[in-house]
Amino acid sequence: MGVTKKPASKGQQGKAFKVTLTIMETIDTIRARVKRLRLEFADAKERTQRAQQEENYGLMDLRRKGKTMLDETEDAKDTYRNAVDELWTEYEPKFEAKLLRLADAFLDEGWTVGQIEDFSDEEYALTLPLLRDGHHAGIRITLLESLATDDSLEGIAFGVDLDADCGHVIGGMTPFNYTSELWIPLNSTHAIAERWAYIMHSDDYEAEHVLAEHFKTCESLSLKGEED
Numbered sequence: 568m569g570v571t572k573k574p575a576s577k578g579q580q581g582k583a584f585k586v587t588l589t590i591m592e593t594i595d596t597i598r599a600r601v602k603r604l605r606l607e608f609a610d611a612k613e614r615t616q617r618a619q620q621e622e623n624y625g626l627m628d629l630r631r632k633g634k635t636m637l638d639e640t641e642d643a644k645d646t647y648r649n650a651v652d653e654l655w656t657e658y659e660p661k662f663e664a665k666l667l668r669l670a671d672a673f674l675d676e677g678w679t680v681g682q683i684e685d686f687s688d689e690e691y692a693l694t695l696p697l698l699r700d701g702h703h704a705g706i707r708i709t710l711l712e713s714l715a716t717d718d719s720l721e722g723i724a725f726g727v728d729l730d731a732d733c734g735h736v737i738g739g740m741t742p743f744n745y746t747s748e749l750w751i752p753l754n755s756t757h758a759i760a761e762r763w764a765y766i767m768h769s770d771d772y773e774a775e776h777v778l779a780e781h782f783k784t785c786e787s788l789s790l791k792g793e794e795d
């Protein structure tokens with residue numbers, strides 16, 4: 568496509584140049600503006616990407632931290648379980664000694680006592696089976712775990728329970744139960760020994776008395792007695 572150049576007068580030429588110049592300026596202005604906008608756009612895009620990246624890193628970091636926390640919790644639980652296992656090795660003979668003392672008291676009062684039963688597959692506990700007038704009862708000593716009880720790593724406690732075949736939980740003792748002092752930290756060897764002393768020095772004849780009284784007054788047991 569050819570362009571026909573028309574000779575123009577001087578005045579017309581100057582005017583045309585001026586107009587062209589204005590257009591050129593305008594085009595330059597537009598170009599500059601477009602360039603600036605592009606730069607701004609690129610800048611905004613980069614900032615958005617950077618923010619996104621930072622957010623991703625933040626999330627990754629959080630996930631990493633979360634995983635670390637879970638691992639730490641698992642490690643702490645393992646440490647807890649191992650410490651309880653070790654404590655059980657130390658305290659199982661003490662539980663046994665206390666149950667043997669109780670057995671003496673019950674024998675003294677005319678009860679029949681059985682062999683101590685070990686339930687440590689399920690929980691850290693030993694039970695002394697008791698028999699009188701055809702009715703069964705038992706005294707159980709338990710090393711209670713905060714992890715098994717309320718999923719905490721606070722420590723351990725000791726508990727004694729008296730129960731009978733009437734299905735009643737007749738008595739027992741868990742020193743500091745329902746208080747903030749119930750759990751003793753596993754590293755507090757002295758405090759654990761002190762707590763055990765409550766159980767060890769509890770009155771064996773008192774336990775016998777409580778069970779004997781229950782056998783006399785429990786309606787389920789007397790009904791059963793009549794049936795027999």
Ligand SMILES: [Zn+2]
Pocket residue numbers: 731733734735781785786787788
């Ligand atoms: Zn009863």
